[in-house]
Amino acid sequence: MTQPNAAGATRRQRYEAAQRRRAALIAATSTALVAAAIVTLVPMTPGWEKVQRSFFNYDTLVLTFPKLLEAFTINVMIFAWSAPAIAVLGLLIALARDTKSPALFPLRIFGAAFTDVFRGVPVILTVYLIGFGIPGLGLPRPWNSPYIWGSLALILTYSAYVAEIFRSGIDSVHHSQRAAALSLGLTERQVTRDVVLPQAIRNVVPAQMNMLIALQKDVSLLSFIGPVEVFRQAGVFKSLLADFTPYVGAAIIFLVVTVPATRYADYLMARQRRDRR
Amino acid sequence: MAKLKLRGVIKRFGDVTVCDGIDLDVAEGEMVCLIGASGGGKSTLLRCINLLEQIEDGAIFLDGEDVSVPGLDPQRVRSRIGMVFQSYNLFPHMTAIENAMLAPRRVRGLSRDALRPEIEALFTRFGLADRMEKYPDQLSGGQQQRVAIVRALAMKPEVMLFDEITSALDPQLVGEVLDVLLQLKSEGMTMLLATHEMEFARQAADKVCFLRDGKIIEEGPPAVVFGAPQRAETRAFLKRALK
Numbered sequence: 225m226t227q228p229n230a231a232g233a234t235r236r237q238r239y240e241a242a243q244r245r246r247a248a249l250i251a252a253t254s255t256a257l258v259a260a261a262i263v264t265l266v267p268m269t270p271g272w273e274k275v276q277r278s279f280f281n282y283d284t285l286v287l288t289f290p291k292l293l294e295a296f297t298i299n300v301m302i303f304a305w306s307a308p309a310i311a312v313l314g315l316l317i318a319l320a321r322d323t324k325s326p327a328l329f330p331l332r333i334f335g336a337a338f339t340d341v342f343r344g345v346p347v348i349l350t351v352y353l354i355g356f357g358i359p360g361l362g363l364p365r366p367w368n369s370p371y372i373w374g375s376l377a378l379i380l381t382y383s384a385y386v387a388e389i390f391r392s393g394i395d396s397v398h399h400s401q402r403a404a405a406l407s408l409g410l411t412e413r414q415v416t417r418d419v420v421l422p423q424a425i426r427n428v429v430p431a432q433m434n435m436l437i438a439l440q441k442d443v444s445l446l447s448f449i450g451p452v453e454v455f456r457q458a459g460v461f462k463s464l465l466a467d468f469t470p471y472v473g474a475a476i477i478f479l480v481v482t483v484p485a486t487r488y489a490d491y492l493m494a495r496q497r498r499d500r501r
Numbered sequence: 502m503a504k505l506k507l508r509g510v511i512k513r514f515g516d517v518t519v520c521d522g523i524d525l526d527v528a529e530g531e532m533v534c535l536i537g538a539s540g541g542g543k544s545t546l547l548r549c550i551n552l553l554e555q556i557e558d559g560a561i562f563l564d565g566e567d568v569s570v571p572g573l574d575p576q577r578v579r580s581r582i583g584m585v586f587q588s589y590n591l592f593p594h595m596t597a598i599e600n601a602m603l604a605p606r607r608v609r610g611l612s613r614d615a616l617r618p619e620i621e622a623l624f625t626r627f628g629l630a631d632r633m634e635k636y637p638d639q640l641s642g643g644q645q646q647r648v649a650i651v652r653a654l655a656m657k658p659e660v661m662l663f664d665e666i667t668s669a670l671d672p673q674l675v676g677e678v679l680d681v682l683l684q685l686k687s688e689g690m691t692m693l694l695a696t697h698e699m700e701f702a703r704q705a706a707d708k709v710c711f712l713r714d715g716k717i718i719e720e721g722p723p724a725v726v727f728g729a730p731q732r733a734e735t736r737a738f739l740k741r742a743l744k
C-alpha cells in the first residue's frame with residue numbers, strides 16, 4: 225500500500241520524479257560533453273581555417289543571400305504547380321489500379337506499369353530523359369521549356385509513389401465499412417467516393433506530407449536541365465566568388481522550410497497513432 | 502405469403518460449408534431469432550440474405566421475388582433490406598445525421614433539406630435527437646448502435662436484419678438497444694436476428710431457430726424451443742447458454 229507523505233506524493237511518484245531528474249542530468253551532461261568536443265576538436269583539424277573561410281564566410285552569406293532567396297521563389301513555383309498535379313494523378317492511378325471492371329483492365333495494367341517504371345528509375349534520370357528528350361523533338365517555344373518537362377518528370381515520379389501511399393490508405397479502411405455502406409444500397413462507386421476515400425485520404429495525410437517535403441527538395445534536380453533555382457544560383461555564386469558559403473545559404477533556406485514541415489508531419493503521425501489506439 | 506423465404510440455401514467458404522441447406526420463412530411483421538453457437542452460420546446467413554455474400558445453391562425470395570438470381574443488381578435488393586452489424590460500422594468521418602442521410606441522398610436521390618424532417622423524426626423516435634450532430638467517437642456504444650439502426654431505417658426497408666447487435670456492448674448498454682427492437686416490433690417491422698440474448702429471444706421472438714453446423718435443426722415458438730426442446734443438441738446448447 226502506498227502512503228502519501230507530507231507533500232502528498234506517493235512512493236511511486238517520488239521514485240519516478242527522482243528517475244526523471246537523473247535522466248535529465250545525464251542528458252544535459254552528455255550533450256555538453258559532445259558539444260565541447262566538437263568545438264575544441266574541429267578547429268584543431270588541419271583544414272579548418274580553409275573550410276571556415278570557404279564555407280562559413282559571413283560576408284559572402286550576407287552578399288548572396290537575397291539573390292538566393294529570389295532564386296528560391298522558382299523552387300516554390302515549381303513545387304506549387306507540381307504538388308496539386310501529383311495529388312490528382314496519384315489518386316487517379318491508385319483508383320485505376322484498384323478497379324475491378326473488366327473493361328478497365330488496360331487501365332489497371334497501365335497503372336501497374338506506371339508505378340513500376342517511375343519508382344524503378346532514379347529521379348535524376350527521369351528528369352534528364354524527359355527534360356532533354358522531349359524538347360529534343362524540336363518543339364516550338366514555349367513548349368521546349370525545361371520548366372514544363374522538368375516539372376512533368378517530377379510529377380510522374382512522385383505520382384507513382386503517392387499512388388502507392390493512397391492505395392495503402394484504401395487498404396487501411398476496414399472492409400466492414402464497405403459492407404455497411406453496401407448494405408444500405410450504395411453502389412461500389414458511391415461506397416468508394418463517400419465512405420472509403422475520405423477515410424483513406426485522412427489516414428495517409430502524414431505519409432503524403434513526407435512526400436511533399438521530399439518533393440520540395442527534389443525540385444533542385446531540375447537545375448541540371450536549366451532552371452536557375454536556388455541550388456543552381458548557389459553554384460553560380462560559388463564559381464564567381466570561389467566560395468562555398470552560398471551552398472550553406474541554400475541549405476539554410478531549405479531547412480527553414482523543411483524542418484517545420486517535418487515536425488508537423490511527425491506531429492500528425494503521432495496524433496494518428498494515438499487515435500488508433 | 503412469407504415476406505422473406507429461404508429454400509435450400511447453401512454457402513461454402515472453400516471446403517467449409519457454412520450454410521448447409523437452410524429453409525426459413527419470415528412472415529410480414531414477424532420477429533425471428535436465430536440462435537446457436539458461434540460459427541453455426543447465423544451471421545453468414547444474414548450476409549447472404551443481404552447479398553453481401555453470394556450463395557452457392559438454393560434461393561432467397563423477397564415478397565415472392567427470387568433475389569438470389571446470379572447477376573441480379575444487388576443495390577435494389579439491399580436498399581429494401583436493412584442490416585445492422587455487431588460492430589456498428591458507423592462512418593467515422595460523418596456526424597450521426599450525415600451517416601443516416603448518406604444512403605437516402607445517394608440511392609433515393611433526395612437533398613439534405615428534403616430529407617432532414619424525416620431523418621430528424623427518426624432520431625427523435627429513438628431518443629437520439631440530441632445526438633444527431635455528434636461524430637461516432639463522441640457516442641457511447643449503445644448510442645452508436647442505435648444510430649446504426651436509424652441509419653438502416655432511413656432507407657425505409659421492408660425487412661431488417663440484425664447481426665448480434667448487442668454482442669459488442671457493455672452489459673448495461675444492451676437494454677437500450679433491445680428496447681429499440683421491441684419498439685420496431687410493435688410498429689410491425691419484419692425482423693430477422695442472430696442473437697446470443699436468450700432471454701430477449703424467449704420473450705420477444707415470434708419464432709426461434711436453432712442453427713448448428715449450418716443447418717436449422719430445431720425451430721418453433723420460443724415457448725417450445727426454450728420450454729421443451731426436442732433435440733439433444735438444442736438442450737445441450739440452451740443448458741450452457743442460459744446458465
